[in-house]
Amino acid sequence: MGRRKVELKRIEDKSSRQVTFSKRRSGLFKKAHQLAVLCNLELVLIVFSGNGRPYEFSSGNRLLHSHESR
Secondary structure, three states, rough: OOOOOOOOOOOOOOHHHHHHHHHHHHHHHHHHHHHHHHHHHEEEEEEOOOOOOOOEEOOOOOOOOOOOOO
């Protein structure tokens, strides 16, 4: 039994959309970390949620400057 193909379309239910975003964001950050370790590189990844909240990942020792205005 393999994985199903996911039809790429907007998730209408707000709660389901938030859960999917959170899970996929975590998976994306995990893959970014793996890439940084395997290729010995510094990586910065910034993802914005649907309502504009930024989420950051940095693999290096350099500090990210906060870009939130709050």
